[in-house]
Amino acid sequence: MSAVSSDNSIEAQAAEWVLRLSEGELSEQERLAFERWRQFDSRHQATFERISSVVAQLHNLRSQRAPVRAALQPPRKRRIAARHVLGIAVVLASLGLVSNLSGYRAEDLFADLHTAPGEWQTRTLEDGSRITLYGNSAIDLHFDAGQRRVELRRGQVLVDVAHDQSRPFVVATAAGSFKALGTRFVVSHGEGQSELSMLQSTVAAQSADRSQSLEVSKGGRAWVRHDALGRLPDIDPASLEQAWQRHQLVVEQVPLAQVLEALGRQRRGHLQFDAAALAGLNVSAVLPLDDTDRALQLLAQALPIRLQQYTPLWTRIERVQTEK
Amino acid sequence: MAAVEPSFQHSLQALYREHHGWLFSWLRRKLRCPQNAADTAHDTFLRILGSRDSLIGIREPRAYLSTTARRLIIDKARRQHIEDAYLRELALTVDALEGHQSPEQILATLEALEQIAFVLEGLSEKVRQAFVAYYLDEQTQVQIAQRLEVSERMVRKYLLQALMHCNQALDV
Numbered sequence: 001m002s003a004v005s006s007d008n009s010i011e012a013q014a015a016e017w018v019l020r021l022s023e024g025e026l027s028e029q030e031r032l033a034f035e036r037w038r039q040f041d042s043r044h045q046a047t048f049e050r051i052s053s054v055v056a057q058l059h060n061l062r063s064q065r066a067p068v069r070a071a072l073q074p075p076r077k078r079r080i081a082a083r084h085v086l087g088i089a090v091v092l093a094s095l096g097l098v099s100n101l102s103g104y105r106a107e108d109l110f111a112d113l114h115t116a117p118g119e120w121q122t123r124t125l126e127d128g129s130r131i132t133l134y135g136n137s138a139i140d141l142h143f144d145a146g147q148r149r150v151e152l153r154r155g156q157v158l159v160d161v162a163h164d165q166s167r168p169f170v171v172a173t174a175a176g177s178f179k180a181l182g183t184r185f186v187v188s189h190g191e192g193q194s195e196l197s198m199l200q201s202t203v204a205a206q207s208a209d210r211s212q213s214l215e216v217s218k219g220g221r222a223w224v225r226h227d228a229l230g231r232l233p234d235i236d237p238a239s240l241e242q243a244w245q246r247h248q249l250v251v252e253q254v255p256l257a258q259v260l261e262a263l264g265r266q267r268r269g270h271l272q273f274d275a276a277a278l279a280g281l282n283v284s285a286v287l288p289l290d291d292t293d294r295a296l297q298l299l300a301q302a303l304p305i306r307l308q309q310y311t312p313l314w315t316r317i318e319r320v321q322t323e324k
Numbered sequence: 325m326a327a328v329e330p331s332f333q334h335s336l337q338a339l340y341r342e343h344h345g346w347l348f349s350w351l352r353r354k355l356r357c358p359q360n361a362a363d364t365a366h367d368t369f370l371r372i373l374g375s376r377d378s379l380i381g382i383r384e385p386r387a388y389l390s391t392t393a394r395r396l397i398i399d400k401a402r403r404q405h406i407e408d409a410y411l412r413e414l415a416l417t418v419d420a421l422e423g424h425q426s427p428e429q430i431l432a433t434l435e436a437l438e439q440i441a442f443v444l445e446g447l448s449e450k451v452r453q454a455f456v457a458y459y460l461d462e463q464t465q466v467q468i469a470q471r472l473e474v475s476e477r478m479v480r481k482y483l484l485q486a487l488m489h490c491n492q493a494l495d496v
Binding site (some may be wrong): 011012014015016018019022023047050051053054055057058059060061062064065066067068069070071072073074114116136138 | 456459
């Protein structure tokens with residue numbers, strides 16, 4: 001009996017660690033606790049790996065999300081649900097009500113575009129505008145007779161707006177909105193802040209509470225939060241274009257921790273590092289975002305850091321002490 | 325009906341004697357239903373009896389039993405559904421995927437799907453949805469809470485439940 005209960009608790013602990021690792025960076029204290037737990041008993045590591053293997057299997061199928069989701073849906077319920085939702089959408093559309101129900105789930109069901117980490121996607125929208133999703137990004141589209149609205153839930157998009165005077169083109173995030181008329185630009189969003197980089201012509205940026213707005217032209221950049229915004233140093237539009245085309249991260253004298261964060265968003269699984277320990281290490285590099293293993297190796301060759309891979313889901317980066 | 329030859333019967337009996345208890349408790353943990361577990365354990369041995377596979381030289385009897393039980397649980401109709409649903413949606417989204425899937429890749433994916441479906445078997449609908457939304461669709465726990473109309477704490481509980489279930493399904 002006691003063996004059973006201790007097995008159960010290993011299972012619960014392992015599940016907690018797997019979940020914790022997928023929720024984000026561990027604190028130094030947590031990292032040490034995890035390390036201790038893992039090494040305490042061989043069953044700990046074995047259980048952790050067993051659970052991770054299922055998560056990894058699901059992770060690896062992310063590039064084929066829609067078919068995988070359909071296959072995993074239990075047979076009966078799925079058919080009923082799909083018909084039901086479709087029915088509602090058709091009725092609403094015929095009544096011209098769909099656009100009034102913003103946030104309604106049926107809309108999400110049809111409009112969502114997602115990309116997996118390290119996976120880029122370009123789409124031509126119904127108005128002829130082109131939109132490229134960076135890896136690990138998600139958008140909703142809201143197009144109707146009066147508006148063309150792209151909601152960026154997370155990640156980055158490069159938009160090439162087709163001209164349409166009657167319908168403004170807006171990229172909206174939780175932090176604010178970016179309104180364009182015939183223009184090409186990049187919007188990124190994460191952690192409460194959005195950033196705009198202009199490749200061509202002009203965009204009007206506005207904070208979500210509408211208290212602040214700003215016009216940004218070619219080469220200009222701006223940050224936007226819920227109730228504030230401001231300018232950032234200019235960029236070179238040509239090199240930004242190139243980085244998007246080649247799926248590269250171009251950085252110049254950027255703290256390593258920031259670069260690792262950007263790479264981590266393009267990886268399946270968890271990239272762990274202690275930002276404080278890496279302080280003072282800056283990077284100037286062009287790194288492949290669709291092959292982050294290689295990007296990490298390039299960094300490890302150039303900097304005093306070491307890569308450790310525990311499971312396919314978990315890579316840790318440590319600073320190597322150099323003699324002074 | 326041909327008589328079962330003694331050696332097969334012997335090894336089947338030995339397999340039953342030594343591992344039926346284990347199979348039953350494994351299935352009970354997996355299916356969370358003693359009745360269903362007892363039936364499935366019984367059917368597993370029936371299927372082995374019916375298949376007349378050679379039982380001599382099976383090195384991992386428990387892995388053999390759990391694989392057979394797994395096939396029973398994810399029955400033929402279900403496997404067919406997985407394959408159909410996957411291939412149908414794949415045809416719809418093929419433009420969006422970079423390059424196309426080779427037959428080998430498709431087979432490997434189907435195999436992975438079958439295994440994941442087995443692991444998810446027995447989870448309640450909301451727990452299953454939360455797990456797939458989090459690890460496949462990469463929705464946040466906040467988004468999942470809104471969609472399932474439960475608290476964020478509940479979503480976290482669902483995810484832990486699903487992860488523990490993964491362990492039970494694979495712990496042979």
